[in-house]
Amino acid sequence: DAKTTQPNSMESNEEEPVHLPCNHSTISGTDYIHWYRQLPSQGPEYVIHGLTSNVNNRMASLAIAEDRKSSTLILHRATLRDAAVYYCILLNNNAGNMLTFGGGTRLMVKP
Amino acid sequence: DGGITQSPKYLFRKEGQNVTLSCEQNLNHDAMYWYRQDPGQGLRLIYYSQIVNDFQKGDIAEGYSVSREKKESFPLTVTSAQKNPTAFYLCASSISHGKKQFFGPGTRLTVL
Numbered sequence: 001d002a003k004t005t006q007p008n009s010m011e012s013n014e015e016e017p018v019h020l021p022c023n024h025s026t027i028s029g030t031d032y033i034h035w036y037r038q039l040p041s042q043g044p045e046y047v048i049h050g051l052t053s054n055v056n057n058r059m060a061s062l063a064i065a066e067d068r069k070s071s072t073l074i075l076h077r078a079t080l081r082d083a084a085v086y087y088c089i090l091l092n093n094n095a096g097n098m099l100t101f102g103g104g105t106r107l108m109v110k111p
Numbered sequence: 112d113g114g115i116t117q118s119p120k121y122l123f124r125k126e127g128q129n130v131t132l133s134c135e136q137n138l139n140h141d142a143m144y145w146y147r148q149d150p151g152q153g154l155r156l157i158y159y160s161q162i163v164n165d166f167q168k169g170d171i172a173e174g175y176s177v178s179r180e181k182k183e184s185f186p187l188t189v190t191s192a193q194k195n196p197t198a199f200y201l202c203a204s205s206i207s208h209g210k211k212q213f214f215g216p217g218t219r220l221t222v223l
């Protein structure tokens with residue numbers, strides 16, 4: 001299974017942009033890059049996903065490197081409610097592929 | 112409102128007792144999943160079901176059992192064979208297998 005590597009933790013100031021990196025050097029051509037986040041004592045929630053092109057939605061932006069070996073989740077203006085663990089996951093739509101959650105990045109937002 | 116519900120939020124059991132955790136969804140999703148999360152760790156897959164009356168073991172199925180008799184429901188039984196059952200249990204569903212997953216609020220099980 002293709003794996004991802006993320007920093008254990010990051011800090012940000014409120015209302016500043018946050019760039020959360022993810023390395024996935026063994027990604028295959030059909031792997032989608034998914035991001036989920038988990039607030040304390042809650043279930044994870046889907047944030048965004050992409051294949052090759054950069055993606056934007058109301059929650060975040062996803063910047064994917066040209067070689068697809070890394071990606072960056074961008075929160076444009078961090079709020080205290082964005083403090084969570086962010087998981088970068090590779091998902092292949094072939095039958096049998098699962099979301100595999102690693103340790104993620106714990107984002108702390110300072111007021 | 113559509114969503115996934117898990118009950119109860121907190122559950123306490125004595126060692127050696129079986130316990131069943133409830134998971135219900137009204138999203139009309141075909142696929143459902145059970146994960147376990149230990150403190151400070153990521154999620155690990157216990158069982159998943161792609162369709163009614165079918166389910167497969169995940170990475171840590173030993174000591175657990177599931178059933179999928181209805182599309183909306185995917186209960187998980189933690190049996191006495193599970194060596195360390197105390198954990199946070201999360202249920203999820205997706206429109207079909209491999210698509211983005213929607214998670215319930217979780218059940219925190221403590222075995223005394």
